[in-house]
Amino acid sequence: MNLLLMSSSRSADSGFLEANADELAALRIRRALFIPYAIVGEDRAERVSFVSERVAELGIKLDDIDEAADPVKAIETADAVLVSGGNTFHLLATMYRNGIVDPLRARVRQGMPYVGWSAGSNVAGRSIRTTNDMPIVYPPTFRALDLVPFQINPHFTDAMPEGLRGETREQRIREFLAAHPQELVLGLPEGTALRVEGDRMRLAGRHDAWLFRAGEPRLRLAAGRDLSHLL
Amino acid sequence: MNLLLMSSSRSADSGFLEANADELAALRIRRALFIPYAIVGEDRAERVSFVSERVAELGIKLDDIDEAADPVKAIETADAVLVSGGNTFHLLATMYRNGIVDPLRARVRQGMPYVGWSAGSNVAGRSIRTTNDMPIVYPPTFRALDLVPFQINPHFTDAMPEGLRGETREQRIREFLAAHPQELVLGLPEGTALRVEGDRMRLAGRHDAWLFRAGEPRLRLAAGRDLSHLL
Numbered sequence: 135m136n137l138l139l140m141s142s143s144r145s146a147d148s149g150f151l152e153a154n155a156d157e158l159a160a161l162r163i164r165r166a167l168f169i170p171y172a173i174v175g176e177d178r179a180e181r182v183s184f185v186s187e188r189v190a191e192l193g194i195k196l197d198d199i200d201e202a203a204d205p206v207k208a209i210e211t212a213d214a215v216l217v218s219g220g221n222t223f224h225l226l227a228t229m230y231r232n233g234i235v236d237p238l239r240a241r242v243r244q245g246m247p248y249v250g251w252s253a254g255s256n257v258a259g260r261s262i263r264t265t266n267d268m269p270i271v272y273p274p275t276f277r278a279l280d281l282v283p284f285q286i287n288p289h290f291t292d293a294m295p296e297g298l299r300g301e302t303r304e305q306r307i308r309e310f311l312a313a314h315p316q317e318l319v320l321g322l323p324e325g326t327a328l329r330v331e332g333d334r335m336r337l338a339g340r341h342d343a344w345l346f347r348a349g350e351p352r353l354r355l356a357a358g359r360d361l362s363h364l365l
Numbered sequence: 366m367n368l369l370l371m372s373s374s375r376s377a378d379s380g381f382l383e384a385n386a387d388e389l390a391a392l393r394i395r396r397a398l399f400i401p402y403a404i405v406g407e408d409r410a411e412r413v414s415f416v417s418e419r420v421a422e423l424g425i426k427l428d429d430i431d432e433a434a435d436p437v438k439a440i441e442t443a444d445a446v447l448v449s450g451g452n453t454f455h456l457l458a459t460m461y462r463n464g465i466v467d468p469l470r471a472r473v474r475q476g477m478p479y480v481g482w483s484a485g486s487n488v489a490g491r492s493i494r495t496t497n498d499m500p501i502v503y504p505p506t507f508r509a510l511d512l513v514p515f516q517i518n519p520h521f522t523d524a525m526p527e528g529l530r531g532e533t534r535e536q537r538i539r540e541f542l543a544a545h546p547q548e549l550v551l552g553l554p555e556g557t558a559l560r561v562e563g564d565r566m567r568l569a570g571r572h573d574a575w576l577f578r579a580g581e582p583r584l585r586l587a588a589g590r591d592l593s594h595l596l
Contacts, residue, residue, distance in 0.1 A: 142530055142531070144530045145530055146528040146529070146530065174540040174543050174544055175539060175540055175543040220540075221540050223500075224540075224544065252531075262500065263499070263500050263501055263502075263503075264499060264501075265499070265500065266499070266531060267537070268494070268495060268496070268497070268537040268538070268540065268541055269454075269493065269494050269496065269500055269507060270494050270495075270537075270540055270541040270544045270545070271494075271544055272494075272506065272507045275503065276500060276503045289529060289530070289531040291526050291528070291529050293526030293527045293528060293529060294526055295522050295524030295525055295526055296524045296527075297377040297522070297524060297555075298377070298520060298522050298524060298555065299373055299375045299376055299377065299520070299555055300373070300483075300497060300520040300555075306498070306499040306501075307499070308406060309405040309406055309451075309452050309455075309499065309501055310499055310501040312405050312406040313405055313455065313501050313502055314501070324528075324529065324530055324531075
């Protein structure tokens with residue numbers, strides 16, 4: 135497989151797709167099918183053009199799947215796919231409604247490059263059960279593409295909004311692991327990414343990430359570290 | 366109906382159930398069925414005892430629904446119910462699994478007092494589609510008790526964790542409204558509560574709250590304000 139799964143499109147110290155731009159360029163994608171199903175709201179068209187213009191600077195021409203007559207055929211004939219962030223529930227529900235989950239998984243497992251950020255990375259994991267998003271629509275299942283055999287938590291942070299008494303991100307992940315002790319969760323801080331090439335995986339970006347298992351303290355994964363054992 | 370729907374059990378300036386203790390005391394509940402289905406994790410028993418001890422100080426004796434032989438019968442014979450916070454998905458999924466959603470709705474509509482906080486307030490709304498929680502388990506639907514004809518967003522805040530580039534709470538609610546423009550969302554900051562008595566509703570607690578509608582700026586709801594028109 136050939137995956138680039140970014141935590142986020144932006145981080146505190148970098149602009150749109152900037153933190154992992156070298157990794158994205160190294161994929162040498164010239165044309166990609168864009169899956170914007172996570173983008174919800176009035177400014178949808180504007181956001182799709184923004185992404186198109188930005189990736190054009192990296193030499194990538196985007197085709198919007200929503201412009202295709204048949205989304206399944208579009209997946210079957212794509213050179214690569216880019217899956218944007220936004221709302222993970224809306225993304226997954228639309229992927230199922232348009233019947234692209236199985237064909238997309240099959241193509242990516244056969245080697246088609248897959249690039250995602252935020253919600254687009256979350257759906258590459260086993261399920262969306264560790265998303266941070268609001269469940270604005272009800273998908274037919276939380277099971278996702280299962281391209282990597284663990285759960286991803288994008289935008290991972292230890293920070294809490296000032297004055298708030300809700301749960302920390304780690305507490306939320308611990309609740310998930312209490313309900314599903316056999317699962318692994320990778321907490322990817324903004325600016326980090328997972329780069330999968332064949333049967334190898336490493337942590338890309340300049341920051342460390344975290345591995346959570348039930349009943350164990352979290353494990354720091356140093357920037358650049360090989361993570362192939364998790365595949 | 367006789368409802369007390371608290372945003373949270375704690376706030377920046379108050380301890381457990383302290384911010385709305387007067388409202389809770391005014392309900393004059395002596396005995397209540399406790400629904401702890403939102404509580405997930407190893408410290409579950411400890412957290413249930415903590416709640417029992419704290420509400421005992423307010424003169425309320427709790428019966429844990431998980432100690433009852435038949436949860437439906439327990440709902441049918443309860444004097445009042447208290448529904449705690451924790452994980453909203455786990456709460457709703459367990460309510461459906463144990464068959465208590467319809468009997469609980471029926472009893473509360475007949476006048477049985479309902480007290481909830483955080484997840485326990487969220488499920489009193491039309492659906493859980495505006496929860497902040499992680500979707501750790503898949504409920505059979507997002508539809509909830511529908512005791513009040515709008516959506517609740519508990520722990521509402523404008524603050525963002527420092528350094529994070531994810532979406533603000535208002536952006537998340539706006540995405541929900543973009544997908545469902547006919548719905549109303551009440552953003553309840555920590556320390557606030559909704560108090561429903563018969564066909565009247567008011568905002569309890571010392572802070573203001575916010576009403577969100579599609580295509581309109583959010584509306585400030587002043588502390589203490591009558592909100593009966595939203596019922």
